Amino acid sequence: MAGLPYIVGNWKMNGTRAMLNEARAIDRAAARFPKVQVALAPPSTLLYRMRDTVELIGVGGQDCHAKDNGAYTGEVCAGMLKDAGADFTIVGHSERREYQSETDAEVKAKAEAALSAGLSVILCVGETEAQRDAGDAEGVVTAQVEGSCPSTEGAPERLSIAYEPVWAIGTGRVPSVDDVAAMHKAIRAKLVAIYGDAGSDVRILYGGSVKAENAAELLAVPEVGGALVGGASLTAESFLAIVGAAASLAEVG
Ligand code: PEP
Secondary structure (H helix, E strand, O other), rough: OOOOEEEEEEEOOOOOOOHHHHHHHHHHHOOOOOOOOOEEHHHHHHHHHHHHHOOEEEEEOOOOOOHHHHHOOOOHHHHHHOOOOEEEEEEEOOHHHHHHOOOOHHHHHHHHHHHHHEEEEEEEOOOOHHHOOOOOOOHHHHHHHHHHHHOOOOOHHHEEEEEEEEEHOOHHHHOHHHHHHHHHHHHHHHHHHHHHHHHHHHHEEEEEOHHHHHHHHHHHHOOOOOEEEEEEHHHHHHHHHHHHHHHHHHEEE
């Protein structure tokens, strides 16, 4: 797998201008961790200001519409994210798959729109607890990868997959390192089946209750190329502890 470890904070529907102080602190500290790629995905209302506030870290959206423009009240398209200074966008987060009933086909269309607009993409997949208990986790997740991955020319170069078990998001529960390793291996095999050799270079992040206490263990798992972090990305202190864990592993790796 190519590239630096990628640690991305997803602020979800949290943050007003006052929280840009956290982004500023994260950006300043990022200079101490040149072997880690750091990024934040704030709510779209903060994107433009965050872009102006930070210098070193990436800034991205949490979702985009699949169309370029039009009568879609309340929506934001990929070109608008790019115009506001985004480098990337998340698509297919399980909260959108659940609350907005987003399908794999819609997620794929969003990923393709984002790539066409010049953004990189973090595409989320993950099984529910019932699916894992039924022994279907790998089947569900690899089917999501198959159905959601963009077909755009050159897609693997700007694509990351975030494996986020739905039952681990915001719960404090995490899968065993063996389960994370098995799932990342299955995702890798599917990416190579889709993209050929280029599928080997797509970064696969782990997400779901990553914190300072478990980051080193999770980031050391084979095929884990970084982390998508929700709750622990909301303060510089908790997020930088995860970035620091990634940096320590990158030093020895
Ligand atoms: C997320 O929702 O992408 C996430 C990983 O959340 P948390 O870290 O809070 O589990």
